[in-house]
Amino acid sequence: SMAQERIKWTVHVEVRLKPRAAARFETIRSLVSSYIASFERIAIPSTLQGWNDIPELSSSVEHIVVCESPCPSPSLTLDQMSLQIHVYQPSQSDSFEEFSNSAGSVGDDDNTMAASVCELPNRGWEGLWDSLIYADEIKFKLLDYIHATLVFSDANVDFNLISWNRVVLLHGPPGTGKTSLCRALAQKLSIRLSHRYSHARLLEINSHSLFSRWFSESGKLVQRLFNSITELVDDEDGFVVVLIDEVESLTAARAGAMAGTEPSDGLRVVNALLTQLDKLKHRKNVLIMSTSNLVKAIDCAFVDRADIVQYVDLPSREAIYEILRTCVCEIMQKGILSLTGVPTLKQVQMYELSTKTDQTSKSSVDAHQRSKNVGLRLLALAAQCRAQGMSGRALRRLPVIAMARFIGVGNVLFSSSSTSAVKGPKPVPSSQ
Numbered sequence: 229s230m231a232q233e234r235i236k237w238t239v240h241v242e243v244r245l246k247p248r249a250a251a252r253f254e255t256i257r258s259l260v261s262s263y264i265a266s267f268e269r270i271a272i273p274s275t276l277q278g279w280n281d282i283p284e285l286s287s288s289v290e291h292i293v294v295c296e297s298p299c300p301s302p303s304l305t306l307d308q309m310s311l312q313i314h315v316y317q318p319s320q321s322d323s324f325e326e327f328s329n330s331a332g333s334v335g336d337d338d339n340t341m342a343a344s345v346c347e348l349p350n351r352g353w354e355g356l357w358d359s360l361i362y363a364d365e366i367k368f369k370l371l372d373y374i375h376a377t378l379v380f381s382d383a384n385v386d387f388n389l390i391s392w393n394r395v396v397l398l399h400g401p402p403g404t405g406k407t408s409l410c411r412a413l414a415q416k417l418s419i420r421l422s423h424r425y426s427h428a429r430l431l432e433i434n435s436h437s438l439f440s441r442w443f444s445e446s447g448k449l450v451q452r453l454f455n456s457i458t459e460l461v462d463d464e465d466g467f468v469v470v471l472i473d474e475v476e477s478l479t480a481a482r483a484g485a486m487a488g489t490e491p492s493d494g495l496r497v498v499n500a501l502l503t504q505l506d507k508l509k510h511r512k513n514v515l516i517m518s519t520s521n522l523v524k525a526i527d528c529a530f531v532d533r534a535d536i537v538q539y540v541d542l543p544s545r546e547a548i549y550e551i552l553r554t555c556v557c558e559i560m561q562k563g564i565l566s567l568t569g570v571p572t573l574k575q576v577q578m579y580e581l582s583t584k585t586d587q588t589s590k591s592s593v594d595a596h597q598r599s600k601n602v603g604l605r606l607l608a609l610a611a612q613c614r615a616q617g618m619s620g621r622a623l624r625r626l627p628v629i630a631m632a633r634f635i636g637v638g639n640v641l642f643s644s645s646s647t648s649a650v651k652g653p654k655p656v657p658s659s660q
């Protein structure tokens with residue numbers, strides 16, 4: 229339609245460099261830009277191919293993806309999009325741990341760590357964002373929220389008139405990908421914001437271990453932790469994402485204190501946390517993400533501070549289909565199963581409609597029919613998983629359990645190299 233042609237969609241292109249590639253980001257960006265300009269249409273989302281013929285790109289670039297976008301059509305012409313090309317080189321290093329619980333208290337053998345920090349973007353989180361599948365647009369919603377806060381920050385809106393807290397809370401049943409989504413979002417942001425911040429870090433707070441064995445120390449521990457966070461945030465060239473996992477364990481204390489069941493130290497911890505959060509809200513380069521399995525247990529003063537309180541539900545039948553499809557595709561790609569086409573969700577939904585009226589094609593087992601059968605069986609399996617209320621985590625381990633059953637425990641001849649540490653999976657997948 230005419231209206232649609234006038235809209236320009238923002239399309240993000242992510243260019244991942246090879247480890248130790250020495251090219252300048254700016255050079256790569258302009259090369260990629262002119263390469264894309266040679267296309268008439270671009271599929272969205274897609275992995276860009278063919279750039280290997282350009283020596284400067286093939287020597288430095290590992291991967292170019294055109295990211296998913298809320299635009300309704302599967303492809304766009306160049307004049308329908310406003311391209312944003314992000315060049316990045318993920319860090320190879322693992323996270324390093326900091327803020328040991330026992331630091332400073334002599335003779336304390338409780339060595340649990342209160343927090344760990346990792347450099348972003350990180351190779352360890354590559355692919356995580358795409359692997360998370362939700363029926364509603366949670367992922368876009370979160371990105372849009374960040375974008376909105378940046379627009380307001382850049383315009384220097386008066387915080388007395390419009391204010392926000394830079395706190396996001398994801399809650400829902402265990403295993404629905406909340407923690408992973410926080411990490412994936414942190415990774416995404418570090419890539420998308422690389423033109424404004426030269427580096428980014430993810431700091432994960434282990435809520436359980438913040439509660440010192442010497443409970444009265446916890447308030448001080450929170451204080452110390454936030455002092456360190458403030459130090460990170462003071463570097464205004466860097467973006468900091470703070471992840472507070474299972475935040476209810478930190479903030480349940482106040483409710484307990486009021487009910488008279490917890491010592492008042494718990495109250496001190498929550499108050500320390502809230503005070504620190506309030507200080508951080510004035511800083512542009514920080515985002516606080518928190519997760520909880522039990523939103524009712526969280527201190528309402530904390531929930532009230534969250535700009536977005538997002539419920540993350542168990543996956544729908546459609547989301548389950550996509551999760552299982554990615555599992556099956558991976559198994560085939562790695563050569564464990566022989567290759568067959570597995571239909572996309574849209575395709576299988578069409579097959580589902582057509583098989584309800586047309587039952588004639590069962591005799592011919594050509595490749596197309598085979599793929600159709602695989603899709604319909606996978607969809608039936610997805611419906612069964614949905615009925616059991618399986619979580620994303622349970623779904624992602626289903627292939628291992630299915631494989632174990634298929635092989636049969638007595639018949640396995642493990643090759644010594646790859647399977648020395650196989651743990652026996654539970655015989656029946658649990659429902660979470």
Ligand code: ADP
Pocket residue numbers: 359360361362401402403404405406407408409519543547551619620621622624
């Ligand atoms: P939570 O924090 O909600 O308990 P996690 O982030 O620990 O969940 O999820 C564990 C793993 O389960 C994820 O890394 C992912 O592999 C899988 N998973 C969970 N939810 C989904 C989903 N919606 N789509 C795809 N994979 C999922």
